[in-house]
Amino acid sequence: MTNVFGGVDTKKYIIETTGTGIAIFDYDNDGWPDIFIVNGTTLEGFAADQAPTNHLYHNNHDGTFTDVTEKAGLVATGWGQGVCVGDYDNDGWEDLYVTYYGKNRLYHNNHGVFTETAEKAGLAGSGKAWSTGCAFVDFNRDGHLDLFVANYVDFNLSTALVPGEGTSCTWKGVPVMCGPRGLRGSKNILYENRGDGTFADVTTKAHIDRTNGHFAFSVSTLDFDDDGWPDVYVACDSVPSILYHNNRDGTFTDVAVMAGVAFN
Template sequence: MAQRAGLIHPVVFGEDNVKRYIVEANGPGIAFYDYDHDGWLDVLVVNGTRREGFPNGREPTNHLYQNNRDGTFTDVTAKAGLARTGWGYGVCVGDYDNDGHDDLFLTYYGQNALYHNNGDGTFTEVTAKAGLASPRPRFNTGCAFVDYDRDGYLDLFVSRYLEIDINKAPGGPSRYCTFRGIPVNCGPLGLAQESCSLYHNNGDGTFTEVTEKAGISKAGKRYGLAVVALDYNNDGWPDLFVADDSSPNLLLRNNRDGTFTDVAMEAGAAVNGDGQEQANMGVAVGDCEGDGWLDIFATHFSDDTPILYHNVKGEFFDDVTTAAGLAVETRYVGWGAGFADFDNDGWLDLFEVNGTVYPEVEKVISDYRFKMPREVFRNLGDGSFEEVSERSGAAVLEAHSSRGCAFGDFDNDGKLEILIANLGEPPSLLKNTAPNTNHWLSVKLEGTGSNRSAIGARITLTAGGRKQIREVTSGGSYISQSDLRQHFGLGASERIDELKIRWPAGETESIGKLDADRFVTIQEGKAVIEVTKKP
């Protein structure tokens, strides 16, 4: 329904029918983002360009679409000051200066961009002023705002892919430049890996790079893509997971003293259960088994399955992909993914988008497809999933070469929708039309002593004899941003017995007896400040 909704501009990433260089192949993320703070999700589409350029005035740009509250959107990009062109990749959202307006960070091949939200529908680009400009062009990919030191200000983590000069892109007969004997864009193998960076928020609108001081440098270089912050060991301090393409993942444990240690290998989250490196693209985080510990799902390249890492009480991760019923498809190249309760039954389902990186190959190999369908897996509540793609609607089965995806309730009807970035096409907006009467609750948190966006907060909801947890996160999926509001499916429960909130700064707060089917706003230290029903 994206075209009918007004999301009309295509995602441009190189030529449509051939990807000569790896910068053209990966593609961007996308965001559900309430930039104007009106309680309705807007849309931010990250865009790319072409190596040969465009005529003046016809360059593709990012696009910000304002939600009209009637199922349609209006393009407000130029008015908002976001019409930048270039090789855009990742997006993350967070209120870095605690002024009550969520700001925007975009990663690029070249120079990243920090946009300060002015609170009047416009943005000011403050990258250099904030100390985030790079001395040289770099292949930046994922990003996440995270208050790693719990001082009340959002810090920033940036992942990177590889080292390459786009004006001297490699080519030739190398084995890293062919696929099934056909010449394709080179990499990532054969190209130099890159490092991640951590920037500390100084509390005055500026950042200082602390990558080495924080121990991030010790993790070495990888082919870094999606990143997400999560408290995997439930100690109240945010850790970081980086999905790495064709190299071991990073799981950066927060040491609670301003430093991190990569524990991915010893924790079982670096490789699969057979000890094999995988081509990790996107990442989803959620408690899919309902045991109070956050699990990790990562998407992969073709001829492999995705992976589900079951979190065993914060001590280690177990590869349960096959046991969970997720090792069902090896033809697809997976990108964005997310855990979300689409049917509001109280169990987190799973959604994944797919698409290959070599459009020229389908001209030679008849059964090869650049565009691929999406996948939906229903959580059965017993640690396993059932693929339900074929009965989830025509929009799921449509073939696209998709990349980032984001999740949120854009029409405020109590059901989660999906926003998808497609190469060479406008984005997709999948409306949830599930015909059920299950109940739900949507929770928005506002920090006071903690960061204003409450990123890193954990919510524990008790209803119907069960507990569910959510964490407010920045980043995730494939370099995308989902709604900061936290959605809970409640099944038949019409009331919530208790909401327990662990705020990012460490304080806890309990709220009891809330009616279901509501949007609730909770401010740190002031309990519930707003309750609204769906329109």
């Protein structure tokens, strides 16, 4: 495969610079880890039969892999970003969530063949966000995996400045692509699993959006204080990172500065 993300020789906008994610998981429950690779696209686009797609590689148990993307129902083209794995419906098969600049995608695993169900599940997003990292996590310990989605910046290609326009598009007198500084950070999203295949946006209820304006990238979950409740760490670009402490009541508090993990 060829990993595509923006122009080859020139990258005019920040959307062309961030790269894509990868997941290693056993999609067919044969006991061997397989590989899923997120792919991007370009501003110029492609002919229909040449468009880049995400790829799923099946482990052949002999040190080699076979591309089973089409067979598994995972062909998709767009500004792919991150991916996370989790069995959100507790059926014993790992599912996939893929983030995009645009609509995100949830792939339900039907015994090795996937069905895209993001809209039905309430996880597609607005279609205007630039989502990056994500993680499945049972934040309320009810036995159902919830979903945390990080968002980078509010970016509109039709109004985006080009290199040299504005103070954020110049570096030491040299025109550069704009951002992330000078752009507006986007809020992160927390979805609660209702246990019926659908999710509810509890971002405000959980106080996730009380920490706003960050350029969020990667997401990790951990119980950093050993209180038995999962917390969420979000690595950010150019601004302090976020450590959401789980308050054990359905809400979170950003304690990154106090914990010493906000800056690097």
